[in-house]
Amino acid sequence: MKNYDIFEESKKYMPGGVNSPVRAFKDVDLNPPVIKKGEGAYVYDEDNNKYIDFVCSWGPMILGHCDGDVVNAIKNMSEKAISFGATTKIELELAKYICTTVDNIDMIRMVNSGTEATMSAVKLARGYTGKSKIIKFAGGYHGHFDGFLVEAGSGVMTEGIAGSAGVPEESVKNTIIAQYNDMESVKSIFEKYGDDIAAIIVEPVAGNMGVIPGDREFLGGLRNICDKYKSLLIFDEVMSGFRVAYKGAQSLYSIKPDITTFAKIMGGGLPCGAYGGRRDIMEKLSPMGPVYQAGTMSGNPIVMAAGLATLKKLHENPEYYAHLDKLGNKLQSGVEEIAKNKNMPVVFNRCGAMFTIFFTRNSEVKNYEDAKKCNIDLFNKYFKHMIKNGIYIAPSQFESVFLNVKHAEEDIDKFLEAFDSFEI
Ligand SMILES: Cc1ncc(COP(=O)(O)O)c(C=O)c1O
Numbered sequence: 503m504k505n506y507d508i509f510e511e512s513k514k515y516m517p518g519g520v521n522s523p524v525r526a527f528k529d530v531d532l533n534p535p536v537i538k539k540g541e542g543a544y545v546y547d548e549d550n551n552k553y554i555d556f557v558c559s560w561g562p563m564i565l566g567h568c569d570g571d572v573v574n575a576i577k578n579m580s581e582k583a584i585s586f587g588a589t590t591k592i593e594l595e596l597a598k599y600i601c602t603t604v605d606n607i608d609m610i611r612m613v614n615s616g617t618e619a620t621m622s623a624v625k626l627a628r629g630y631t632g633k634s635k636i637i638k639f640a641g642g643y644h645g646h647f648d649g650f651l652v653e654a655g656s657g658v659m660t661e662g663i664a665g666s667a668g669v670p671e672e673s674v675k676n677t678i679i680a681q682y683n684d685m686e687s688v689k690s691i692f693e694k695y696g697d698d699i700a701a702i703i704v705e706p707v708a709g710n711m712g713v714i715p716g717d718r719e720f721l722g723g724l725r726n727i728c729d730k731y732k733s734l735l736i737f738d739e740v741m742s743g744f745r746v747a748y749k750g751a752q753s754l755y756s757i758k759p760d761i762t763t764f765a766k767i768m769g770g771g772l773p774c775g776a777y778g779g780r781r782d783i784m785e786k787l788s789p790m791g792p793v794y795q796a797g798t799m800s801g802n803p804i805v806m807a808a809g810l811a812t813l814k815k816l817h818e819n820p821e822y823y824a825h826l827d828k829l830g831n832k833l834q835s836g837v838e839e840i841a842k843n844k845n846m847p848v849v850f851n852r853c854g855a856m857f858t859i860f861f862t863r864n865s866e867v868k869n870y871e872d873a874k875k876c877n878i879d880l881f882n883k884y885f886k887h888m889i890k891n892g893i894y895i896a897p898s899q900f901e902s903v904f905l906n907v908k909h910a911e912e913d914i915d916k917f918l919e920a921f922d923s924f925e926i
Pocket of ligand 1: 656738
């Protein structure tokens with residue numbers, strides 16, 4: 503079966519033909535390629551087209567596809583352990599590895615997705631502080647938990663809906679929206695509700711309204727205001743963790759969150775998530791404390807093995823991050839130069855190995871309002887051009903583009919060639 507036939511038949515059995523909305527390529531009005539194989543920096547579809555992959559499974563595949571060490575870890579573990587729902591040595595190994603190689607994590611709890619990590623982190627913050635409200639930022643995406651589906655980024659944004667049907671008022675009444683990179687908007691919320699704010703949840707480098715790095719003063723301001731009001735600061739590093747640096751965005755800003763959430767890279771491409779932080783907070787989790795959170799599959803041995811193999815490889819090879827940054831730099835300066843020569847309206851935002859090319863005449867993109875002003879028609883045209891030229895990127899202006907360590911200079915050259923041949 504070819505791409506088209508598989509996708510058409512998929513629509514009969516899965517809503518929209520997909521298991522996660524953005525995969526349907528609805529906004530760019532195309533049928534998606536049906537991916538059958540990944541190898542290093544490349545993916546192949548069922549029509550045997552080869553693409554340079556800049557989606558990287560939406561972030562996790564930082565080592566490239568089917569990395570030998572990760573594959574071996576999965577193979578070896580699956581021969582003796584698939585699932586027990588019991589304590590295993592491998593879950594200890596990954597937990598200890600993260601606690602000892604990443605800062606600000608005294609203890610960690612494994613879960614199965616980024617959504618589970620963030621919603622559990624918020625529950626823990628509420629349980630720890632005894633307060634109810636949370637602050638999230640317009641355009642921030644923390645997964646599909648009801649309480650986060652207010653002015654959310656990522657797929658919620660491209661669907662053009664304020665939130666989601668099926669979310670009762672009561673589920674979002676304790677979610678208060680502030681503006682990213684705007685400390686005044688946060689202060690005014692604290693002035694009004696200060697005594698009842700359990701936590702601020704923030705992507706320190708936002709990736710779901712396109713990439714927008716947090717300003718240093720803004721993130722530092724969040725830390726200070728949380729201290730002042732005895733609220734917790736949750737850094738959602740589901741996307742930025744192990745990507746913008748091994749120790750995540752918090753290491754770039756030297757800011758200490760109370761709780762950090764992870765997923766994506768930490769599972770080596772298998773379904774995973776985790777949240778961790780200060781010991782006195784983590785000890786509030788059941789069975790030690792009163793905050794209940796559980797999971798049949800949590801800490802699954804195969805996932806733990808894939809995650810450990812990935813993190814070890816990243817930690818033991820710091821030159822990978824230098825390589826990613828070098829490629830990112832080359833891509834950024836190349837795109838900026840081409841755009842300038844063609845008088846193309848482009849703002850290039852990047853943090854290490856994640857970036858977004860915003861099509862806008864504005865001089866900067868610092869928050870959700872700026873991102874929403876981008877020229878979506880132009881993005882869609884650009885997307886179609888890139889994919890036709892074998893460059894596979896996320897089909898939305900409001901997503902991040904990712905590099906992986908298997909990308910070579912020639913792959914960046916091909917990206918730039920394709921970009922150069924794009925006519926507005
Ligand atoms: C910052 C952030 N938080 C949470 C999530 C949700 O993760 P998952 O899709 O694994 O549920 C995502 C997903 O892209 C994300 O980017």
